Amino acid sequence: MTDTAHERRKLAALLVQEGALKTPTWRAAVEAVPRELFLNPGVFLPEGGRWRPVTALGSDPAKWIQTAYSPDTLTTQLDGHLTADQVNEPVAGLPTSSSTMPALVVSMIESLDVEDGHQVLEIGTGTGYSAALMCHRLGEDNVTTVEVDPEVAERADAALEAAGYSTWTVTGDGLLGHPRRAPYDRVIATCLVRRIPHAWVRQTKPGGIILATVGSWANGCGLAKVTVNEDGTAEGRIIGKASFMQARSQATVPVDGDLSARAAYADSERQVKVSPLLMDEWMPSFLTQLTAPGAQLVRARTSEGKQLLYLFDPERESFAEFIEDGEGWRVRQGGPVALWDDVEESLTAWQGAGSPDITSVRLHVTDRCHTYWIGGQQITTRTSSHWIGEGSALRWQHRLTDRP
Structure with missing residues (x-):
């Protein structure tokens, strides 16, 4: 040895x-x-x-x-079972x-x-x-x-x-x-x-x-x-x-199939106030997850090479599709929840607070909810999984549907 x-x-x-x-x-x-x-x-x-x-x-x-x-x-x-001694050539797979x-x-x-x-x-x-x-x-x-x-x-x-x-x-x-x-x-x-x-x-x-x-x-x-x-x-x-693999029981099932069919029927369409590309940055990405738990950011390209960008929330059967045009981005939204309205509101409030770093986020955990906040003011909220802002403080609260 x-x-x-x-x-x-x-x-x-x-x-x-x-x-x-x-x-x-x-x-x-x-x-x-x-x-x-x-x-x-x-x-x-x-x-x-x-x-x-x-x-x-x-x-x-x-x-x-x-x-x-x-x-x-x-x-x-890879893929929940494959180890390196089982193959001799490079393979495709998802690290697990x-x-x-x-x-x-x-x-x-x-x-x-x-x-x-x-x-x-x-x-x-x-x-x-x-x-x-x-x-x-x-x-x-x-x-x-x-x-x-x-x-x-x-x-x-x-x-x-x-x-x-x-x-x-x-x-x-x-x-x-x-x-x-x-x-x-x-x-x-x-x-x-x-x-x-x-x-x-x-x-x-x-x-x-x-x-x-x-x-x-x-x-x-x-x-x-x-x-x-x-x-x-x-x-x-x-x-x-930090970034780790998801806990197995919470692992996200990727949204696949015909994305255009999933986003075929929109309830609204408008110009965005905040670029969806902001979600590529760490803190905006974190805030997006707080605002829209369960949502997935999905990227794809058409056969002509055009970029496609979506937010899908399979649990709430809602979507936001982003379309780049000469003036920036437009958003089409459909389903019971206007995903981008909520996310955009959070990101706008975060920018208004001076775009603080992720280390400015505090949290409080109980057996029924997680509360995250930026700033020092104590703010109460009765709704779940959303942000509420007052003065310099931003606050998100998540009601728990399962309590292991």
């Missing part, structure tokens, strides 16, 4: 240089845990719009180690499990502010690498990690054992937490969730911290850090950007 101590120290030094790794205890963990153990049987590397399989057994040892200590995210599973880029992994676990003796619940074991880092820091008996995919969980458990950590690995729906080992001092989710399940709040000690990426679009998610209160609520703020 190749000794990778040099590569681990090199990775740690790079993470320190990037500002992701700040404390000696976590640096020691990065230098101790062999990342290559958590990449068996192999990875998929992007190549020309497809995925090229790379395995430890089929690679030159030096090249494999170089791949294993890449600073990038390494895809380990990965070893997240080390800088994001380390910066998140550092943001947990753990202390000796803390019990941590991890949602989304993945390869098991982040669980191993936490085991090194806290001890294997203080880490519980939950993975929904049985095969992914089995590989992670084997890798953790190979690395010397007999921790608590659980196969199940992480959105439900793991009450048997509760209460926890810290909860960290390495998957994307639409909102923080209240099950996590219930299973966290008062004063404990939950760290999770909230949203449903890949580019436009917020890393939320909330502290649990004595009354069973939690509050905190968005501390930065």
Whole structure:
């Protein structure tokens, strides 16, 4: 077995240089845990719009180690079942499990502010690498990690054992937490969730911290850090950007088929007040998701190469179609909800507040709703999933229809 101590120290030094790794205890963990153990049987590397399989057994040892200590995210599973040892040629597919880029992994676990003796619940074991880092820091008996995919969980458990950590690995729906080992001092989710399940709040000690990426679009998610209160609520703020694969049970089914047929019957058409291309930017994308939960931004092109842009909300059977003309963009809307009216109003209010960054967003979590706001004023609202503004404050409230 190749000794990778040099590569681990090199990775740690790079993470320190990037500002992701700040404390000696976590640096020691990065230098101790062999990342290559958590990449068996192999990875998929992007190549020309497809995925090229790379395995430890089929690679030159030096090249494999170089791949294993890449600073990038390494895809380990496609389409919920395919691993790199099962194919020999580049393939198409959708990533469903990965070893997240080390800088994001380390910066998140550092943001947990753990202390000796803390019990941590991890949602989304993945390869098991982040669980191993936490085991090194806290001890294997203080880490519980939950993975929904049985095969992914089995590989992670084997890798953790190979690395010397007999921790608590659980196969199940992480959105439900793991009450048997509760209460926890810290909860960290390495998957994307639409909102923080209240099950996590219930299973966290008062004063404990939950760290999770909230949203449903890949580019436009917020890393939320909330502290649990004595009354069973939690509050905190968005501390930065992050992007993960969606929790399996919340995974979005892409809108496909004949898009023109889906948008054939519009109730209204008008010139936009705000360019829909604003949704390409991170904060406007995040606000769009708050305003229109369940909506998907869909891009396509006609056979002539003309750009097509849509917002579809399958659950509410509503759409907004954007048409570029000589004066900018027009929007056609149909269905029970005027999607773009709501989103445009939010984006206009955000611009009016000075276009603050995503780290200006605060949130409050109860068993019935999530409330997000920008600004300091307390504003009440009775309607759900929309924004309301007053003075310098903007506020969104989401009523929960399911409470895991």
